[in-house]
Amino acid sequence: MQTELAPEFRGTPEGAEAEAILRKCVHCGFCTATCPTYQILGDELDGPRGRIYLIKQVLEGQAPTRATQLHLDRCLTCRNCESTCPSGVQYGHLVDIGRKVVDAKVPRPAGQSMLRWALKEGLTSPLFGPAMAVGQRVRGLLPEVLRAKVPARQDAGTWPRRSHARKMLLLAGCVQPAMSPNINSATARVLDAAGIETVVAPDARCCGAVKFHMNDQTGGLAQMRATIDAWWPKIEGGEVEAIVMNASGCGVTVREYGHHLKDDAAYAQKAARVSEMTRDLSELLPDLVPALAARVQAPQGVIAYHPPCTLQHGQKLRGDVERAMRALGFDIQVARNESHLCCGSAGTYSVLQPDLSHQLRDRKIGHLKQLQPTQIVSANIGCITHLQSGSGATPVRHWVELLDEALQPVDPA
Structure with a gap:
């Protein structure tokens, strides 16, 4: 796809990355066949190819509108299109760039802005756990729409006490410990049964995905750096052989730390090392x-x-x-x-x-x-x-x- 960037994007890291991704697209349309929103809405602009055109137009200088913003908002970022694309278009990275640019140019309605702020700050806050605990106590009194977001209280079970020579870091996560605490302790018990000790760094909380994908990319990158800082002493000291992820949404983000922080001189090498060490829990199964x-x-x-x-x-x-x-x-x-x-x-x-x-x-x-x-x-x-x-x-x-x-x-x- 031939692209001519507007002056404001030429020579910038994001402009260069977006242009390289756009030039891989050959307009084939294979992606529309596997796009969930296109399946439901049947609108070309609610499929990957249409959204790519919208992003291209904005990067070439055309003013985005609320309609542009809505079509990008409707994308699930499921990246099914990447699995289908024969040309290797990295659509997920492109839509992150496009959303950031469009949000900077198109103000959102006040109510929508407040909701998005509450989600990105609330879900990643240390106060989320106590708030979820209160919600679980009164769950039966909540309206159905809220009750669906508040799972019944779950017992976390016991954490293994045995020490093993093999050790792996586990990201506790921001919402998982409050919503389904047994997932982390079950992971630790299964790994313990296979002779692997699970280590959690208390200061490693949110992976950064929530803020980053809601266009607070500065906040998301800050959380990525904080997570790296919390893990780094154990990585640098050779105490752990891997970083194991039991939430695939966090896993895909941590695996891309190297990409997201590639232009950060202080963190680029550390981020790349973290990404190299990251394994989804399912990848350990053949050995388990x-x-x-x-x-x-x-x-x-x-x-x-x-x-x-x-x-x-x-x-x-x-x-x-x-x-x-x-x-x-x-x-x-x-x-x-x-x-x-x-x-x-x-x-x-x-x-x-x-x-x-x-x-x-x-x-x-x-x-x-x-x-x-x-x-x-x-x-x-x-x-x-x-x-x-x-x-x-x-x-x-x-x-x-x-x-x-x-x-x-x-x-x-």
Whole structure:
């Protein structure tokens, strides 16, 4: 795609990156076939190719409008289009640039601005945990729309006390410890059973994704640097062999620290090292299966698995969960239809674009329930909470919780 940047973007790092991405696009339209919002709305401007044209026009000097902003807002950033694109267009990075430029030129209505501010500051605040605890206590009194965002209180269970030679860092996350604390402790117990100690750095909180993808890129980058600072002593000292992520949304962001901080002289090398060390929990499964097989007693019944977009499209990781869990005796299955499509969670999308989000959720739940599962599992806190809000009596959990529950105690004899 031939591009002529406007003077204000020439010679800037973002302009150069955007131009390189735009020039890879060949207008083929393959991306529209796998775009969730295009599937629902049928509007070219609500598909990747149309949004690429809008971003190109803005970068070439055309003034953006509220309509431009809306079409970019409707993008889930699921990156399904990247999995489909034969030319390797890095659409996710391009839409981050486009949204930043458009938001700088198009003021939002006051109510929308306040909601977005509340989400990016509230979800990443240390006060989120106490606020969620209050919400869980009065959950039964909340309106349905709020109750769907407040999961029932969950016991975190015990954290392993054993020490192992093998150690891995785990990002606790900003919302997961408050909404589903058992995911982190289940991860630690499963790794402990395989001879790996889980280490959490208290000062490593939000990965930066929420703020960055809501166009507070300065705030998002600051959180990325703070996370690196919290981890760096253990990385530099050789105390840990990897950084393990059990929320694929956080995982895809941390894996891209090297990209996001490549122009920061103080952090570029550290960020690249962090990205190199980051592993999704599913990537460890091939090594965990032999260590755990004798202790796993898998439950009966079909388990429906929803692979998050941030795992299959963002991190390009497919099939590890299914293969390993089947090897351990679980009857885990993926929906026969549209397993590649987003469930509609997409970070804060379910709050900002509820109609589209709920349509995608119900579509996904319909496909998963065709498997007649006893429960549904996924690999990202956002997907889990969102699917649970529409799954009725069918529980939705992280697959590691299922594996942890199936571990039998070690026979002292």
